[in-house]
Amino acid sequence: MNGYELFWISGSPPCWRIMLAMEVKGLDYVSTRFDNAKGEQKNPEFLKINPSGHVPALRNADTVVCESLAILAYLDAAHPEPPLFGETADETGAIWQQILQFDSAMPGPIRAITRPVFRGRAAEQADTIREAADTLRPQLTALNAQLEATAYLAGDTLSAADIALYPPLMQLMRAAGRDDAQALDLNLSPLTDHFAGIARWSERIEAIPGYDRAYPPHWK
Ligand SMILES: N[C@@H](CCC(=O)N[C@@H](CS)C(=O)NCC(=O)O)C(=O)O
Known part of the structure; x- marks a missing residue:
């Protein structure tokens, strides 16, 4: 059981990476979408989660991972099937x-x-x-x-x-x-x-x- 929350912007390639990986891994998540045109990702609550105000950011209880490649690696370690970073x-x-x-x-x-x-x-x-x-x-x-x-x-x-x-x-x-x-x-x-x-x-x-x-x- 997980409680993932993904913070993202539509059309952002790094965010899309995570959303694809979530589908491949069959993971559910709460989606928090920001409107880039309104700069919503710079809101004070999100800046506490990721001080740079960049997306994607993935939160799971007290854990926050930012940077899309780091998130992919984190998800693969947490949910090894199917493996995304190989088996050998x-x-x-x-x-x-x-x-x-x-x-x-x-x-x-x-x-x-x-x-x-x-x-x-x-x-x-x-x-x-x-x-x-x-x-x-x-x-x-x-x-x-x-x-x-x-x-x-x-x-x-x-x-x-x-x-x-x-x-x-x-x-x-x-x-x-x-x-x-x-x-x-x-x-x-x-x-x-x-x-x-x-x-x-x-x-x-x-x-x-x-x-x-x-x-x-x-x-x-
Ligand atoms: N290297 C980062 C790039 C993150 C990034 O640049 N995200 C952009 C969206 S593509 C963003 O947050 N833009 C909104 C902003 O800078 O306020 C990653 O791979 O996650």
């Missing part, structure tokens, strides 16, 4: 390697595209966006080749690597698919045209039972 040293190493390679290279260029596009400034920041797309394209090509060879990022089984990468990639695709981003000829979206292996992998993630419950509500 080799698997754990491969999964963390995938996560950290992604986290050290892709979030910056992804943000350089998503921020201006979601703020309606795609044309204004066209050069920055094109440069970020040029950085991402070879990385996505490598990821695509990998996912042509294996069903999931760290082998034949869904792992924390898939759960960590899927939300930011989907946020990128959402931005790159907007008309004003398409006008910049980024050659990133749709996935099916540019990165068929990633597209098939995303369909596997979307088949996770409970996927819809974790999907950002304001994207529906």
